[in-house]
Amino acid sequence: MVVEQGLTSYGFTDIISFTKRMKVVIEVKPDDRKGMECVENKFLKLPNIQKYEVDRRTEDGFIASVEMDDGFVFKIYAYSLQQVFPSTVMQLIERKNDGIGSRILISPYISDRTAQICEENGMGYFDYAGNCWFVGHSIYLSERGNKNLQPKQCSAVSIFERSSVVSSLILRELFADIDKVWKLKHLSEKVGCSIGQVSKVMGFLVRNAWAVRTAEGYAVSEPGLVIREWGRAYGRKDAVSYPCYSLDNISVLERKLRELKQDTGIESYLTGFSGGVRYAPVVRYNKVHVYMAPEDIREAVRYLGIKEVESGANMVIYPLENDSYIKDCRIITGDMVVSPLQVCLDSLQLKGRGEELAEAVLRKEIIR
Structure with missing residues (x-):
């Protein structure tokens, strides 16, 4: 030419x-x-x-x-x-x-x-x-597959990253009932944040064709795509965790977590494999994933008789960085379990069977 x-x-x-x-x-x-x-x-x-x-x-x-x-x-x-x-x-x-x-x-x-x-x-x-x-x-x-040197100008990271607490609360409220249509004012009042913050999140979802705006208000139209994109952004920064090992098997460990609450008042919330199978028992697992308040972890480790290890863990404890992680948690067969949304986000970080579990929970509990 x-x-x-x-x-x-x-x-x-x-x-x-x-x-x-x-x-x-x-x-x-x-x-x-x-x-x-x-x-x-x-x-x-x-x-x-x-x-x-x-x-x-x-x-x-x-x-x-x-x-x-x-x-x-x-x-x-x-x-x-x-x-x-x-x-x-x-x-x-x-x-x-x-x-x-x-x-x-x-x-x-x-x-x-x-x-x-x-x-x-x-x-x-x-x-x-x-x-x-x-x-x-x-x-x-x-x-396809050519790397684009042009920066992506509206990255999802600012909306979905772990540190975006307000955005997280807005999204979690939307996913509490994905069929609900929201006015910006009502959603901001429900979450306890400004209309501007709600408008920012909803505008981002609409631009990406994940939500729609109608005369009645805003509604999520592609919940599965939102969760998958959220999960990708969620995994860009490794979560703080304490991998531990116990001689006890999984069922005994989960029973001890219930006893931990009864004897000490320390609350724990199942997530990942052990949380996900409470909603959709589609995989077998050999590791317990659980949230605890940071100040309770040391005492819980002593009570459970577990030891922190670099490899071979059969229990992973995540410190609760903020309460949004346990929003809409549930009691299932006596165990405290994080919401289906949080299970999906955490399970997506567990490649292979974790992704399979996240998809099953998504279909059964969120996209009904």
Whole structure:
């Protein structure tokens, strides 16, 4: 490809030679040139493409013509956006096509969730790292796994990380009943925080197409996706824990935890495998996971007759960093168990069987 550039007071004028026989002059913004080139390069590498030509600019992208080697020509309507959220894609998909041709999305960064929505709805996408997907007119383009150097501008970490106590309380209130529709004011009053904090969390969920806003208020629409993304962010920072070993088997250890409460008043809350099987007995396990108040752990270790170890633990004690971890805890067959939501978050950190358990609890207790 040959590119000649002349600098004007309004931007760059790119003279792009799309084929050996034709030149087209297109006025583009500097930020858009890279996106246009990403699409052009992908199509011109295909052996059955004879010509690729940008016809004209639009308010939100451009329209291009693609000629195949058998003479067939089809149009591409490209949306070129510097920042894109899943909700943005949903809005684009809802627009009428008006028979203009195949639609594609171009952006510096396209998340996995955005890509999934595009593919499910037949909209192609191209990012600046070379990841792309396009299906149509006997063409199949798919490339993934290229690392994108563009930073993800609205990271989920700030909403989902362990230290975000207020955000955590808002999310937990939403998951107490995922069918409930909330007004921002009512949710802020229920949690005891500002409307601005609630608006921030709900706005993030809506932008990522995990929640919807209606005339009645806000509601979670994709609880499973929220929990999985929350679990990923949750696991980026290792939780403080005390791995311990006991000569007792699992059932004896769990009985001793009940006796610990009776004899000393020290409360413990089952999570992970031992908590999850109380909701969905789908896995076998050989390790107890439990929450305790930090100030109670030393006395509990002495009472239980366990020893802290570096490997081979059959009990893991997590100090309660804040009370949100035990919000909506339950008593099941005499044992204190954290909520299904907390079980899912903790079990997702236990790869393999833990992920299987989290999925089962999610389906049985949260997505009914």
